[in-house]
Amino acid sequence: MMDLPPFLLDHWLSKYDFATPPIAFNLASSTGPRWSVDELTELGGAPLDIARTVLSYAPPAGDRALREAVAALHAVDPDWVVMTTGASEALSILLCLEQRHAANLVIPDPGYPAYAAMARAWRWGVRQYPLAREAGFTQRRETVLNAADADTAMAIVNTPHNPTGSVMEAGELAGLADALAARGAPLVVDEVYHPLYFGAPLPSAAGVENVIVISDMSKALSLPGLRTGWIIDRDAARRGRIIDARSYFTISGSPLLERLAAHALRHADALLDRLRMVAGGNLDRLDAMIMRSEGVLSWSRPRGGTTSFPWFSDGRDSRRFCEALADAGVLVAPGDCFGHPSHMRVGFAQQAEGFEAAIMRFAETVAVCKSVA
Numbered sequence: 541m542m543d544l545p546p547f548l549l550d551h552w553l554s555k556y557d558f559a560t561p562p563i564a565f566n567l568a569s570s571t572g573p574r575w576s577v578d579e580l581t582e583l584g585g586a587p588l589d590i591a592r593t594v595l596s597y598a599p600p601a602g603d604r605a606l607r608e609a610v611a612a613l614h615a616v617d618p619d620w621v622v623m624t625t626g627a628s629e630a631l632s633i634l635l636c637l638e639q640r641h642a643a644n645l646v647i648p649d650p651g652y653p654a655y656a657a658m659a660r661a662w663r664w665g666v667r668q669y670p671l672a673r674e675a676g677f678t679q680r681r682e683t684v685l686n687a688a689d690a691d692t693a694m695a696i697v698n699t700p701h702n703p704t705g706s707v708m709e710a711g712e713l714a715g716l717a718d719a720l721a722a723r724g725a726p727l728v729v730d731e732v733y734h735p736l737y738f739g740a741p742l743p744s745a746a747g748v749e750n751v752i753v754i755s756d757m758s759k760a761l762s763l764p765g766l767r768t769g770w771i772i773d774r775d776a777a778r779r780g781r782i783i784d785a786r787s788y789f790t791i792s793g794s795p796l797l798e799r800l801a802a803h804a805l806r807h808a809d810a811l812l813d814r815l816r817m818v819a820g821g822n823l824d825r826l827d828a829m830i831m832r833s834e835g836v837l838s839w840s841r842p843r844g845g846t847t848s849f850p851w852f853s854d855g856r857d858s859r860r861f862c863e864a865l866a867d868a869g870v871l872v873a874p875g876d877c878f879g880h881p882s883h884m885r886v887g888f889a890q891q892a893e894g895f896e897a898a899i900m901r902f903a904e905t906v907a908v909c910k911s912v913a
């Protein structure tokens with residue numbers, strides 16, 4: 541039996557976002573601005589006719605047109621792409637294929653909580669490499685390699701990174717993939733927030749030797765409800781095993797969702813433009829608010845992605861603050877969901893409207909906390 545810890549982050553998000561009525565301002569989410577089916581199908585002028593889609597199974601690796609659209613996004617061969625049910629299934633598939641008994645997975649700390657939980661559930665050992673906040677939470681080749689040992693069978697970097705918004709330099713990443721190749725361990729690059737960068741854009745890592753990319757429609761493409769993700773792997777033998785695992789796990793994706801995803805990817809520029817507009821403006825507002833907190837809060841300004849990971853400078857636990865802020869109608873996620881209680885995750889990409897009002901309530905709640913500290 542699997543020993544799964546409670547998914548604290550999702551408990552927190554569900555409690556407020558799926559409430560009736562839902563929280564007024566959601567700054568806890570890590571996705572982009574919301575899209576309805578109407579808005580999506582009408583992109584490009586001639587509406588997509590989804591009513592005639594045949595509801596059979598799709599091919600286990602995914603519909604060819606969809607795989608081609610994903611390949612174009614990452615500038616790789618469409619044969620390398622295998623569709624999955626979100627990056628979540630991609631992660632489980634990669635974990636379930638390992639056969640070595642004492643294998644361990646190297647992951648970032650802080651990081652997306654499913655990495656550690658799912659690795660342990662699939663009977664992997666877990667080794668974490670620290671992201672130093674003083675150094676902007678950057679993922680570095682040496683830090684990852686320091687955490688690896690003779691039993692390391694895979695390492696993960698997540699760039700842009702959830703929850704900190706740090707970005708790994710392309711040269712560092714390629715050097716890490718190369719060093720891991722010498723140990724016979726692939727580097728998994730979780731690119732769900734690619735290509736949302738606030739400085740110079742970076743290429744996808746999918747073309748780098750010894751890299752397996754996992755990604756999705758949920759984050760940078762702002763369509764989590766499509767539950768569509770993918771694995772990009774140039775290794776044909778491993779890809780065959782990945783496709784078999786996919787067949788066993790879920791048989792295939794939904795043809796309906798795959799058509800919507802292919803349509804969305806044909807209009808990726810429109811989705812990304814809207815995301816960049818919302819995230820860029822909100823990030824500046826958040827930055828200004830943190831500066832005005834007069835040292836109560838500190839942060840490292842994100843260089844990519846949709847989330848930031850500010851912290852209370854005096855090291856106090858943020859959960860009571862997050863509860864008080866939720867009572868005021870603004871949701872951010874307590875840092876203990878990521879094993880770092882003095883931090884909080886603040887997302888800035890979903891709230892297309894009202895971010896200014898949310899930030900005012902945020903600043904007021906910080907001021908109250910300051911006066912009672």
Ligand SMILES: Cc1ncc(COP(=O)(O)O)c(C=O)c1O
Binds near residue numbers: 698702757758
């Ligand atoms: C870094 C990261 N990877 C993977 C996922 C899984 O997302 P999905 O299953 O929607 O693709 C998430 C979701 O929050 C995430 O933040």
